[in-house]
Amino acid sequence: MSTSSATPLLQAEGLHTYYGDSHILRGIDLSIEAGETVSLMGRNGMGKTTTLRSLIGLTPPRRGRITIRGKESTRLNTHQVIRQGIAFVPEDRGIFPNLSVLENLTMAARTGPDGRDEWNLDRVLELFPRLGQRLTNMGNQLSGGEQQMLTIARALMTNPDLIILDEATEGLAPLIRLEIWVVIRHIKSTGIASIIVDKDINALLPICDRNYIINKGEVVYHGRSRELLENPELHKQYLGV
Template sequence: MNHLLEVQDLHAWYGTSHILHGINMTIDPHETIGLLGRNGMGKSTLIRSILGHVPKRSGQIQVDGQSAMAMAPYQIARLGLSYVPEGRGIFPNLTVKENLIMSAKTGRKGQHDWTFERVMSTFPRLSERLNNLGEQLSGGEQQMLSIGRALMTHPDLLILDEATEGLAPLIVAEIWKVIQEIRADGIATLIVDRDWRKLLQNTDKALVIQKGKVVLSGPSKDILDHPELTKYLGV
């Protein structure tokens, strides 16, 4: 069986700055993975490298057994990866409904269970604002819309980079509930979040990176108890 995602000896650069220094990781179908590390350690760069958004990389990235190294971002997305970026990424000038409907597509394995109706019942707040433009939504509503859109693409791997950042506690709690629903649903997910306890409590496995290298990896419950965790997270 192929891994859903396999990253081997991945290096990445922005110009001459060498950011990732040989990352190895795998994600299997249905796994929920937490990605942790202090600010600027390379979490978003790792995600953006997997998705083909970082121009200079070396190493291997395979998605379901296919090499993604030479692919453009849109081709990688077609392999079943859906990304909710830091800072949301919705269409500000389209309505909530339009944002959702335009992203809908059947999954690579025929999944079609995340219907518009299911997104409406998962995010009741959005159902009340269907005709509002994306730009008229609160930050939390935009984040929900962004996750709803990703779900309607029926990804094999959903990537959430700081989906709860800067949001009110009530909204953060709602987003964690949705993350739990997605996990129970069996969609593989890679999650970055500053709330490391919550992240480790809600994932199967985790990676901690420091200066572009993996310094801890394993079952999240073991990482939670690891004596060096707080040192690596600077908390």
């Protein structure tokens, strides 16, 4: 929310990321402040997932620089990034199919980088009562919506300062989507920052403070939601909607 010149929570400068010889990200600049909610939009295949993967060390950039709270983090591996209070909710959810819901949750539990521990089992089950009814179910016995709830709950169990969500509501039934947006709003209200990728611009814009649009591995637009809301021609130009 803040527009101060405080040190960003996470900042990426000039990221160039490749898959083998394919040059995918071509100088991505992006930053997010503590407590901010930011979207990353763009058509299919433009590099949204690759950007998120680069930020958390899953597909490290070949060039460019990433800092977390002003500290160089470009070469950290994913575990080290997570320990800095950054949680990732990947598109494929990535829950453990042969562990129970309870085990999936408890194995993720940790205090945040500043020792914060307000998110624990009780608190996540309050946010996701459905998971409370499924504690002994195995990960692979859950519906798509329950899997997504479990993945977000697991991210919260790490007491993060930032949650990165790839395709937050993709493939989910309409009512479950609404539930996920309610949860994302709640997360925002607790002061946790989010970077969200989703195809539902109408759901994203009212929640997000700022938005980035990427096209062929470059940021072609970034601005406040109000500007995007008031300029539907920008949607057409960059998003084709």
